[in-house]
Amino acid sequence: MSDRLTGPAFELRDVGRRYKEGDGYLTVLRGVDLTLNPGEVVALVGPSGSGKSTLLHIAGLLDKPDRGEVLISGKACGALDSDQRTMLRRTAVGFVYQFHHLLPEFTAIENVMMPLRIGAVKDDIARKRAHAALDRLGLAERIKHRPSELSGGEQQRVAIARAVVNEPNILLADEPTGNLDPDTSDVVFNELVDLARTQGLSALIATHDMDLASRMDRKVVMAGGRLREA
DSSP states (O other), X not given: OOOOOSSOSEEEEEEEEEEEETTEEEEEEEEEEEEEOTTOEEEEEOOTXXXXXXXXXXXXXXXXXXXXXXXXXXXXXXXXXXXXXXXXXXXXXXXXXXXXXXXXXXXXXXXXXXXXXXXXXXXXXXXXXXXXXXXXXXXXXGTTOOGGGSOHHHHHHHHHHHHHTTOOSEEEXXXXXXXXXXXXXXXXXXXXHHHHHHTTOEEEEEOSOHHHHHTSSEEEEEETTEEEEO
């Protein structure tokens, strides 16, 4: 697991992002500031199209801001080259999306092992760590099942295990329960938050579900390209 810090685990400083649209530009983020402390679970809420996904992509180094800075574990990321950004993303950041994006031809444990294999972790160590991640989410008996043999909730829990198997400092989730029925959503959400708190992750979770948002440490609201505390 990466070293935990006493200072912020993650920061956005005056982040702006706009996209070319016809003859002009569509401004999505307008000087966004955000700080996540170690072990803090924060809800990101706001209407569809408000920029939540754009913010998460920038936070996870999948996209670059037009202005401002992203800091992960105190490290400014703006000047990093593509390889450095990829390495930091692999080691420090875990992602969970609304759709699980599991590889259908691989079993649950093989899907969870994938980030470790990409990171050149030895196969026996990768398998042991993947098994432990799945076991924490109650899937020890399902490790040999392919995605098509798993329920929607099980598929999403496999995706969560894959996101945390590298033991990141930061977990980013974009509507992680948005594709599930209410009962399953509740179970998966509780497991996700419990896992984040148990592992001391700093988590930023986008959701439309205000009940789920109310169970997190605090809420931030995206509207008009700006972010404010709820």
